[in-house]
Amino acid sequence: MFSKACTYGIRALILITQRSNEGEKIGAKEIAEVTATPEPFTAKILQQLSRQGIIQSVKGPRGGFYLDEEQQNTPLYTVVAAIDGDQLMTGCGLGFLECSDEKPCPMHAKFKSIRASINKMLQSTTLKDLSNDVEGGLSFLSLKN
Numbered sequence: 001m002f003s004k005a006c007t008y009g010i011r012a013l014i015l016i017t018q019r020s021n022e023g024e025k026i027g028a029k030e031i032a033e034v035t036a037t038p039e040p041f042t043a044k045i046l047q048q049l050s051r052q053g054i055i056q057s058v059k060g061p062r063g064g065f066y067l068d069e070e071q072q073n074t075p076l077y078t079v080v081a082a083i084d085g086d087q088l089m090t091g092c093g094l095g096f097l098e099c100s101d102e103k104p105c106p107m108h109a110k111f112k113s114i115r116a117s118i119n120k121m122l123q124s125t126t127l128k129d130l131s132n133d134v135e136g137g138l139s140f141l142s143l144k145n
Contacts, residue, residue, distance in 0.1 A: 001118075006083040009045045010130075011035040013079060014141055016055060016065050017072050017131035025064030034142055045083065052082050067127065076130075077122035089119050 002010070012031045019026045028046055032039035046065055050057045054074060057065050067074075077089065092099035093111030101108070133139040 001088065002080060003084050005041070005045055006080055008035070008037040008042055009049060009083045010076070010079060011037060011141060012042060012046060012065075013049070013055065013067075013127050014130045014134060017067055017127045018135060018141075020066045020068075020072065021131065021135075025058060025062070025066045027064045031065070036142055049079075049082060054079060054082055072128040072131070073126045075123050076125045076127070077119065079127070080122060089115065089122065 012035055015031055015034055016026055028043040029039055031037075031046070032042040035042070046055065046057070049055045050065070053071075055065050055067055055071060057063065080086075080088065092105055093107040093115070094105045096105050099105045099108055130139070134141050
């Protein structure tokens, strides 16, 4: 459903949220190790998210990535749109450029309700929510947990 870049980005953001709650910053290398993602690709995604203001970074020996309180309350919709664009949340299920209630594709009616459910979940779920679930043992970020 999401691109690899998006899933890697979400994994990284959950870990960064956890570390930020502990008052720590975390580097791209450690993020890649903990989340089982390729380091160069992960670093590129993190740079993109930093440029878009979703995360913050500090260079240097005590540097790394972190999120402030407001950024921790970022909805997943914002993250997905920043990495993958909003095509999943707004586009046609078959990828047509034009698809609407007036001129529907064969999947329009079925996909419309699925897309609405996905949008609702992405809008109502924050990075902090996902981090709290991992912290509470309700979900796992890696097999090492």
